[in-house]
Amino acid sequence: MQATFHLIGEVLRHAWAVLGEMAPWVLGGFAVAGALSPWLNARTVRAHFGGGRVGAIAKAVALGIPLPVCSCGVIPLGASLRKHGAGKGATAAFVTSTPQTGVDSIAVTYGMMGGLFALLRPLAALFSGVACGFAVDALDGDAPAAAALPEPESESDARPRWVRALHNGFVVLPRSVGGALLAGALISAAVMTLVPPNLVAETISSPLLQMVLTLAIGIPTYICSTAAVPFSLGLLAAGLSPGAVMTFLVAGPGVSASTVLAVGKLLGARATVVYVLVLSACALGFGLLAQALVPAGWVPPGARLVDLHAHCAEGLPWNVHVQAFVLLALLAWAKWGPRMRPGAA
Numbered sequence: 001m002q003a004t005f006h007l008i009g010e011v012l013r014h015a016w017a018v019l020g021e022m023a024p025w026v027l028g029g030f031a032v033a034g035a036l037s038p039w040l041n042a043r044t045v046r047a048h049f050g051g052g053r054v055g056a057i058a059k060a061v062a063l064g065i066p067l068p069v070c071s072c073g074v075i076p077l078g079a080s081l082r083k084h085g086a087g088k089g090a091t092a093a094f095v096t097s098t099p100q101t102g103v104d105s106i107a108v109t110y111g112m113m114g115g116l117f118a119l120l121r122p123l124a125a126l127f128s129g130v131a132c133g134f135a136v137d138a139l140d141g142d143a144p145a146a147a148a149l150p151e152p153e154s155e156s157d158a159r160p161r162w163v164r165a166l167h168n169g170f171v172v173l174p175r176s177v178g179g180a181l182l183a184g185a186l187i188s189a190a191v192m193t194l195v196p197p198n199l200v201a202e203t204i205s206s207p208l209l210q211m212v213l214t215l216a217i218g219i220p221t222y223i224c225s226t227a228a229v230p231f232s233l234g235l236l237a238a239g240l241s242p243g244a245v246m247t248f249l250v251a252g253p254g255v256s257a258s259t260v261l262a263v264g265k266l267l268g269a270r271a272t273v274v275y276v277l278v279l280s281a282c283a284l285g286f287g288l289l290a291q292a293l294v295p296a297g298w299v300p301p302g303a304r305l306v307d308l309h310a311h312c313a314e315g316l317p318w319n320v321h322v323q324a325f326v327l328l329a330l331l332a333w334a335k336w337g338p339r340m341r342p343g344a345a
Helices: 002-036 042-049 054-064 074-083 088-100 103-113 115-140 161-194 199-203 207-218 228-237 242-254 257-267 269-293 308-314 318-336
Strands: none
Touching: 002 074, 002 161, 002 318, 054 088, 054 115, 074 088, 074 161, 074 257, 088 115, 088 242, 088 257, 088 269, 103 115, 103 228, 115 242, 115 269, 161 257, 161 318, 207 242, 207 269, 228 242, 242 269, 257 269
16 A cells, blocks of 8 residues: 555656646747737638648648647647637647757757757658648548637637737636646656656667657657757667667657647547557657668767656756646636636726
8 A cells, every 4th residue: 555655656746747847838838829819810720721731731830840839838739720720630730740849959959969860850740740631631531620629719809919818828728728738747657657767778679669669658758849859868878779769759749648638639539549640650760760870889969868757866946846836826727717708808
């Protein structure tokens, strides 16, 4: 019984760490989505991202790749696109490509892992985003935006634009995706608690099997595209192959438990299965490509190794505690706080 309570305590401690680490990115995603909401009306979104057209998917990927938004931060942006009329294919392409990389993570990747990985990451985001968008559109078709999401506000809303932006970004969207965020944090924490960080390198020598296992670990675990770089250096130091690390760089930031749950709410179960399968195939494909291109004896230029396991072992910085508290407080306020009527000042 004591061991069970200790395990539960470890999972909750890791979940708190995950919430704290992802809070700035989630809050940033809420802020960006809120700022865009007054202009991101139904007419504009349907014109550019409606249906499954080639142009809609291409625009969604082009918009998503440079944005510095993680797999959790992309949830409010994808929800905003979808609830304003974006097609399933375009939404899936945006949600797939956006969290894998950004202008910040490309720079960090170049500095710490070299030019090859800095090139492969945006290429993986581009290819997987387009592939996922077309696969979802072909296999699941399109349907009206998910009924569980809040309806778009009336374009005759009399409130000032900044009030509508704050309300959409920090009340409407958190209310829609807050449950998925919390559930995903708990799942990620369980994986980090139960799976030792060096398990793969110590037990599996085959690069391909390392890629498969790294994919299995990376999919449910939350990590943003920039933080994935030092985490990946830690995997390299633990003995994993460059191909396995590339697989993690695609799957880890590209999808998390929170994203899977949110995509299920946004696009439905069938589209979610397609999304996970296509992203997994792209992660393995780019892992094999990296394994073939990286020369023998390659050593990454970066040497700083940081990961959530080390943070939890050494004690979390004070700012992580503050960030986790702020995120939880916002989600609670959005869920149970006073509801502002759309027409109220």
